[in-house]
Amino acid sequence: MSRKRVSVLWRNDPGYPVLLAAIADPPARLFVRGVLPVGPTVAVVGSRQGTPYGQRAAHQLAEDLSNQGIIVVSGLARGIDRAAHEGALTGPTPTVAVLASGLDPIYPPEHVELADRIAVTGALLSEAEDGSLPLPARFPVRNRIISGLSLGVIIVEAAERSGALITARLALEQGREVFCVPGSIENPLTLGPHSLVKDGATLVRTVEDVLAELPEAVRAYARAHARAPAPARADSGPQEPELAAVWELLDWVEPRHHDELAEQLRLDVIEVSRRLTLLEMGNYIIGDRGAVTRSRRRLDK
Template sequence: MDECPPESEQPLLDQIQLNLIHGVGPRIRQTLLEHFGTASQILKTPRQELLNVPGIGKKLADAICYRTAKSTAEDELKRCREFGYQILSEEADAYPSLLKEMPDPPSLLYCKGTLLPEDELAVAIVGSRKCTHYGLQQAEKIAGALARSGITVVSGLARGIDRAAHEGALKADGRTIAVMATGLSHIYPPEHQGLSEQVARQGALVTEFPLDQAPVAGLFPQRNRIISGLSMGVVLIEAGRKSGALHTARHAYEQGREVFAVPGRIDHPASAGCHDLIRDGAMLVRSVEDILEGLGPAKTPVLTAESREVHTPRELVLSEFERDILNLVTLEPLHLNEIVQSSNLDSSRILSTLTILEMRKVVKRLPGGFLVRATG
């Protein structure tokens, strides 16, 4: 006789079971939650009540009532634990807070690897699978520069720009997150199996789909909202006018994220979508500094690996000495003499570095010789 699961685990099992039912996507799930409150209550709801919910037909109502799925929640959770995967619900501490800001966040996040608090400081890089050598170069270069600045690089594990973005972050010994449109048991494309292992070691593979979900064309656009949702901004590199990466840009706009685009040759169709975005107001990217400048202040201070608070992403490209001088400046106005006297360093070096920090817009000069740390 099978043992009953612990009572504390039942809400998670009910969320897994609802997620396993074919036809319950993000919008249907949100509608059901608005009517019934929790996954547990949805699964207990009589068929006729389900049919009264807009968008719920007979077939889906039957699937929910009879819990029709290829596998059970218990099996799914057991397999994840055997493989060392996590299943994070929205209530879990490790569930990314940026995703909770979305109108349709994933109910569950399957994770291979580790999500860390510093991953809240993330930028997505997306673009065409069929890209040029120039596009690959720029994706790897920009991803590496972001990673060296302490920013996690998010992408979709696809061929082309996505792969170059992940590899750029990995080569810079930075963190990277791959958002998949399949289950963790189906790495797609299959030739990225080795890359996926590297990503899991230096970041995480994440997906909202059950373990056995195979590649289906319609799931890739759905996945794209998570790529933008995990990020403070999205950088597009070589997106043609029909590129799926443009879906990610649209999601980013809807979620209030910043959108950046790298220009290409004006006569090459591979960059036509990027040029359209720039014309319509996306920020043009010439270097990583443009991205850091465009992100503006982080919504909350984030601790870097050096345990220093970051108040604006522009601080991430500072040298170690510049950061040391910046930390002499506080959020409350201090007179220049007080700042110099608070350090044993040569005053001329402090003064020249403060001038550089002011030019970099991480320090503001106030009337009367006072300085204050910039937060925007």
């Protein structure tokens, strides 16, 4: 076993996750480092080659979920998975990483420090024994655990043929919700999420979009565990030039529509929607039925 303390959780043990036990092929045993947290769970997954936009979106959604008491599950991979774990660790709720390799050594090796931080309050899980290599065949098997642990799966960026889309398919087979973050049509990593939305997945821009699709008991739990955002200065806008250009056109009271902003900025509506998504995730704006206003409250980073 690993030099780090690892326990074995069998399927008939009292602490075995109820959601995972309900899937068609639950693992007979799980190797666990840390303490498996109890509470509502949502997975956030995506490409290892996630763009800066995708990583910001994953980080923000995971942080917001954590601030609502929701446990974020991901796969400890590079890119979107790492951003999701980092975002969750920014909030107060533990996060869970499910590995395709064994728990020792950690893969990828540059995530050893991240794994250590996750295990302080949350857990690392694997179906594979210590020393098991992250072989390609192990990743789809691992992905069924990620979706099986979760009430829903958020896909941030994923190519048309990717592990994240396998996770989405498994989630649907398991009767779980599938959520997708929109992105630029020029980015090949949005082909997967956009295809899922066409097939009925829920498009999400904020944590409220996610919670709206979960059972009322989960929404009540989130309300009871919510960490209130700190008030920000009313005039504090975004620092990024592309976001500031949009924000400067917005009013505190009078809503502005996406197509109106696109015309003023001489940009297509898809690009304006992408920028508005980032502004809304940062709590700079409030959106309602295709129109937006400035927000007087946001997380004071």
